[in-house]
Amino acid sequence: MSLFPTYNRFPLTIVSGSGTTVTDDEGNDYLDFVSGIAVCNLGHRPPEVQAAIQEQLDQVWHVSNLYQIPLQEEAANKLIEGNDLDHVFFCNSGAEANEAAIKLARKHTGKEKIITFKQSFHGRTFATMSATGQEKIQQGFGTLLPTFEYLPYNDVEAVEQIDDDEVAAIMVEVIQGEGGVVPGTAAFLNAIQKKCKETGILMVIDEVQTGMGRTGTAFAYEHYSLDPDIVTSAKGLGSGFPVGAMIGKAKLKEAFSAGAHGSTFGGNPLASAAVNATVETIFAPAFLEEVQRKGELFKEKLQESLGQLNIVKEVRGQGLMLGIQLEVEAIQVIHTLREKGLLAVLAGPKVVRLLPPLNVSEEELDKAVQIISTVLQQQDHLQSV
Structure with missing residues (x-):
């Protein structure tokens, strides 16, 4: 092998x-009933997505983000339509989307600490592994990034007791997927939002598995009328074509100015074609x-x-x-x-x-x-x- x-x-x-x-x-x-682990949300080889990718294959595959990519701008517009988010950064996976969210939260706030939750899963890069509240994911890799704190999931009191001026963000899954398909309660999720609004902490919602229509809304946070500062997406975003996205509010724009972050492949023409066709289908009411x-x-x-x-x-x-x-x-x-x-x-x-x-x-x-x-x-x- x-x-x-x-x-x-x-x-x-x-x-x-x-x-x-x-x-x-x-x-x-x-x-x-695996769907590539919540990736093939439109099934295998959905005709509308296959046609969009094929059309783009016959034009140009990759140009890098040195140049204008109209399809990428179109895809970004589709992702923010109908919600209170304003800007999109495209990458290649859920881990990369969460990595971008962590970087953006720290750069915007000037603070380093991020609160996540026990049994959460946010990825396997070093930062997202450190954000993940599961020891089995972290074992054997030495000292993790020291700027993450894990609270019990669905514990309203633990959220209400957060009293730390060094917290940049609270990062949460609306439903913990890898942690056992455990839904967050309305009281818990609203307690996070209240704490963030009161303190200026950024609310980051990891929608890598729960987004793209998986729970019956475009993003799962919509069930609770939440108002996140950052949302991450991947998996079902491209119907199997590798693509991820970090979506954020306008107030965060300046922290991700030119040169602050990047991705060679993120949102290239093929990926953007897949996103456009996927979102157009799934986000239909x-x-x-x-x-x-x-x-x-x-x-x-x-x-x-x-x-x-x-x-x-x-x-x-x-x-x-x-x-x-x-x-x-x-x-x-x-x-x-x-x-x-x-x-x-x-x-x-x-x-x-x-x-x-x-x-x-x-x-x-x-x-x-x-x-x-x-x-x-x-x-x-x-x-x-």
């Missing part, structure tokens, strides 16, 4: 995909309403079919980002689901995470519920004997 062994890969080689279905190298089809409706339906059906099982503790989440909290390790369930034709992913050791494409059909959701119910009923029986 010529690759570093950084991934525990499943014994599966996907060779083609269309919509919600992928096919392996042995001809087996699967319902894909009727599309988002359908995501909310299907998400509620999916959650209700899962709760109904799994509610009597001893090994199922909870079904939680929002929109089409759901987690099934088990009383047992979930990895064998993931393997068995795959054997039955459904791809799912872990979110911590005991949580089955479900991230279907946002344009999944009701019939496909019903099929997934049936497979999940069958597998967990069998697992429940094995635990009880």
